[in-house]
Amino acid sequence: MTKEEQKMIVHIANPIYDSVFKYLMEDERIAKTILSALLKKEVVSIAARPHEYANETRDKISMFRIDFAANVREDDGKEHLILVELQKTWLETETLRFRQYLGAQYSNKRNINKNSHEGYAIPMVTIYLLGHRVGDIDVPVVYVNHKSYDYDGNVVTKGMPDPFIESLVHNSIIVQIPLLHGQINNRLDKVLSVFDQTKADSNDPHVLSLDEKNYEGDDSMEYIVHRLTQAAADADMRQNMNVEDEYYSAIENRDTAIMNRDKKIKEQDKLLAENAKLLAENAKLLSENEKSLAEQDKLLAEQEKSLAEHKKSLAEQNKMLVEKEKSLAEKNNKIISMAKALLDKGMSPAQVAGLVGISEDELRQSLHI
Numbered sequence: 001m002t003k004e005e006q007k008m009i010v011h012i013a014n015p016i017y018d019s020v021f022k023y024l025m026e027d028e029r030i031a032k033t034i035l036s037a038l039l040k041k042e043v044v045s046i047a048a049r050p051h052e053y054a055n056e057t058r059d060k061i062s063m064f065r066i067d068f069a070a071n072v073r074e075d076d077g078k079e080h081l082i083l084v085e086l087q088k089t090w091l092e093t094e095t096l097r098f099r100q101y102l103g104a105q106y107s108n109k110r111n112i113n114k115n116s117h118e119g120y121a122i123p124m125v126t127i128y129l130l131g132h133r134v135g136d137i138d139v140p141v142v143y144v145n146h147k148s149y150d151y152d153g154n155v156v157t158k159g160m161p162d163p164f165i166e167s168l169v170h171n172s173i174i175v176q177i178p179l180l181h182g183q184i185n186n187r188l189d190k191v192l193s194v195f196d197q198t199k200a201d202s203n204d205p206h207v208l209s210l211d212e213k214n215y216e217g218d219d220s221m222e223y224i225v226h227r228l229t230q231a232a233a234d235a236d237m238r239q240n241m242n243v244e245d246e247y248y249s250a251i252e253n254r255d256t257a258i259m260n261r262d263k264k265i266k267e268q269d270k271l272l273a274e275n276a277k278l279l280a281e282n283a284k285l286l287s288e289n290e291k292s293l294a295e296q297d298k299l300l301a302e303q304e305k306s307l308a309e310h311k312k313s314l315a316e317q318n319k320m321l322v323e324k325e326k327s328l329a330e331k332n333n334k335i336i337s338m339a340k341a342l343l344d345k346g347m348s349p350a351q352v353a354g355l356v357g358i359s360e361d362e363l364r365q366s367l368h369i
Helices: 018-025 028-039 095-107 187-195 219-233 235-344 349-356 360-367
Strands: 009-013 042-049 063-073 079-089 124-130 141-144 171-176 207-211
Touching: 009 219, 018 028, 018 063, 018 079, 018 219, 018 235, 028 042, 028 063, 028 079, 028 124, 028 171, 028 187, 028 219, 079 095, 095 124, 187 207, 187 219, 207 219, 219 235, 235 349, 235 360, 349 360
Parallel strands: 079 124, 124 171
Antiparallel strands: 009 207, 042 063, 063 079, 141 171
């Protein structure tokens, strides 16, 4: 007989769907089994707590929440009450939403221990079942537990846990469902195997195919598998899963449209930035051109001023030449008049020329003799 023949395949409803998960966790026995495995402590009793703050409107994600008050038994046999906030989300979400829920839990007066005269809070553990991976963390389950340290970094153990400190902090358990790959090495692996998406039917994601032999002799797990088998055969449950598929498809289409819109806006912003840069460069160039033109205008004005001063200088020189020529003409006229008078007195041209300081030829030309 082959290994495939030895398997006893059973088809269960996929508990990653909200409707199936709710159906699963509404069963107190199953809730205790799952929480015991996650907490690594026996959950003796459990009670679901009503939400005082609602998140019924579905926006970017589907988030399913259940709050429990659980009595757990420690290794020493002592029992105590803790609050468990269980959140399951299929799609990636903002941590702000988780923080808002935590804030509401911390501020809820119902979470104060009634047996505490100091008003200490009931210790709280948050559990996140995620349908997506968290960063580069490569283990399916992450336990985030707080510790207290002194100044030198040594762990403080005396007096711990202290109710005052427990009132201010909480532990968390993060389950990355995509990293559940069918290997069963411990109790938690076996419990979470019913969430293993590698077992999803290739033709019907509403159904997981499990080997029932893996759970033989384990009454709690057989009970879980049986309840999920019933859910897979329930027509209303199938319809609810179809509705969720349509919802997720609508979300994906909307997110794709938003992504395309954001991409287009980003491209437009880039183009606007490039245009703004080009306009700035053009403005700088225009400013430099205007500065150059202003310098040229200043140079031309200085040249025009220099030309005007040169013209003024030439005009003054012309005026001086005219006056000099006039003075020479007047002097020449006096010489001619004097020469005529001396000739009229009977002096010879040679004698007259010598007296007036010119040559005889110049005298004869001036007097036309």
